[in-house]
Amino acid sequence: SRFIENYDVPDDVPLVGPFGGRLSNGGETVSLLRPDNTQGIDQEDAGYVPYIPVESMGYDNSEPWPDDADGTGLSLQRITGSKFGDDPKNWLSAAPTAGRKNADAAAGDRDADGMSDAWEVANKLDPANAADAAADADNDGVTNLGEFLSGTDPNDANDRFIIESISVTADRVAITVYVSPDRRYRVETSETVAGGWELLAEFTTEAGQTSAKFESNAALGQARFYRVVLVE
Numbered sequence: 001s002r003f004i005e006n007y008d009v010p011d012d013v014p015l016v017g018p019f020g021g022r023l024s025n026g027g028e029t030v031s032l033l034r035p036d037n038t039q040g041i042d043q044e045d046a047g048y049v050p051y052i053p054v055e056s057m058g059y060d061n062s063e064p065w066p067d068d069a070d071g072t073g074l075s076l077q078r079i080t081g082s083k084f085g086d087d088p089k090n091w092l093s094a095a096p097t098a099g100r101k102n103a104d105a106a107a108g109d110r111d112a113d114g115m116s117d118a119w120e121v122a123n124k125l126d127p128a129n130a131a132d133a134a135a136d137a138d139n140d141g142v143t144n145l146g147e148f149l150s151g152t153d154p155n156d157a158n159d160r161f162i163i164e165s166i167s168v169t170a171d172r173v174a175i176t177v178y179v180s181p182d183r184r185y186r187v188e189t190s191e192t193v194a195g196g197w198e199l200l201a202e203f204t205t206e207a208g209q210t211s212a213k214f215e216s217n218a219a220l221g222q223a224r225f226y227r228v229v230l231v232e
Contacts, residue, residue, distance in 0.1 A: 003098070013099035025070045027060035057085040068124060069093035077102040092121045095128075115148040123154050150230055151180030163228060164211065173218045177228050179205050184231040187214050193225055200226070 004015060023030070033051040040046060061070040065088045069076050074093040079102070083090045094102070109116055111126075113133035120127040125137070125144060133145040140157040147154040150161035164176045179185060184204045188197040201214050218224065 007096050007098035009099035025061055029056060029058040031056040055085050064088040066091060066093035114145050119148055151183055168218060171218055173216045174213060175226055176211060176213045179209060179212050181205050181207050181209050186229040186231055188227050188229060189216060190225050191223060
C-alpha cells in the first residue's frame, strides 16, 4: 500500500486497518482500547464484545508539547513506554518510524555535531543537521554548540556563559560570572594574553545557581587578564 511505501514499513510488520479519518495537527485526545471477553449465552447481551480502556492521552501542537511536528512531516513519538503518556515531556518530534522502534533521542548524536539529539529537539534545532552547531539561534554571540556545552538556553539571548562584571579597587579585583547549575568551572589569571595562565579558583555550581563571584589581589599599574574556563 501507499502507507507501507511512504514510511518503509518492514515486511514482517502486520498492517491493520483501514482507519477512518485522520489525526488533527492541532491536537486532540487519542484512546487505546482492548477487547474483553465475549459475553456468554447466559448474559443479557450475549455475543457482545466489550472494550476496556488501556490508555487515553491528549496531545497539542504548542508548548509544552513539541510544536515542530505540526504539519512538518515529523511525528510525535513517545520516549518511554512505561511513563505517563499524557506528559508532554515524555514525547519528542522526529522522522516517522512506522513499524519500527521510536527514535532514541537521548541515546546519541546522529549528525555528530557535538550536541545530543534530545537537547536539539527540546530546543527546536535539527538533530539531522550538523551545520546548526555553528549557528547562533538567539544572536547572543555564542554558538548553539557553545550553549549546549555551557548549559545555557540557545533561544534566550540573556542566558549565556559570560563574565558579567569586573570591578577594580586600589588592591582588589572582583569578578562576577554568569554560570549554569551543575557545572565545573576554573577561573584563571595571567599577566599576558599570550599564556602563562595560573589557577585562581575552581568550583562546581549547585542546583539553581546562576552566578558566582571571585576576588583577586591587584596592584596599581600592573596589567592582569582573567578568563573563565568551563571544565565540564
